[in-house]
Amino acid sequence: MSVKIKLRREGGKKKPFYKVVVIDSRKPAKSRYIEKLGYYQPLAEPYVFDIDKESSLKWIEKGAKLSKTVKDLFKKAGILKNK
Numbered sequence: 001m002s003v004k005i006k007l008r009r010e011g012g013k014k015k016p017f018y019k020v021v022v023i024d025s026r027k028p029a030k031s032r033y034i035e036k037l038g039y040y041q042p043l044a045e046p047y048v049f050d051i052d053k054e055s056s057l058k059w060i061e062k063g064a065k066l067s068k069t070v071k072d073l074f075k076k077a078g079i080l081k082n083k
Helices: 053-061 069-079
Strands: 001-014 013-022 034-042 048-051
Touching: 001 053, 013 048, 034 053, 048 069
Parallel strands: none
Antiparallel strands: 001 013, 013 034, 034 048
C-alpha cells in the first residue's frame, strides 16, 4: 500500500481548515484516512500548524510520501531538515 501525508480540507465556504492525514494515495481525498496527524489553520493570525511529530516521523520512516504543501509546512515547523 502506498500512503501519502496530505491536507484534507474541512470547514465552510471561505473558511478553510485542514486536517493533516495519512491516506492511501489511490483513494479520493475525501475517503477514510488511516491516521490524523494534526491540523492547519491558514487564516488564523499567525497561522496555526499543530502536528504530532513522533507519528509523522514514524510514517515518513515507513515510506509515506509528503504532498508539496505538507513538505513545506514540515520544513517551516522544523520537522524536516531540508529533505
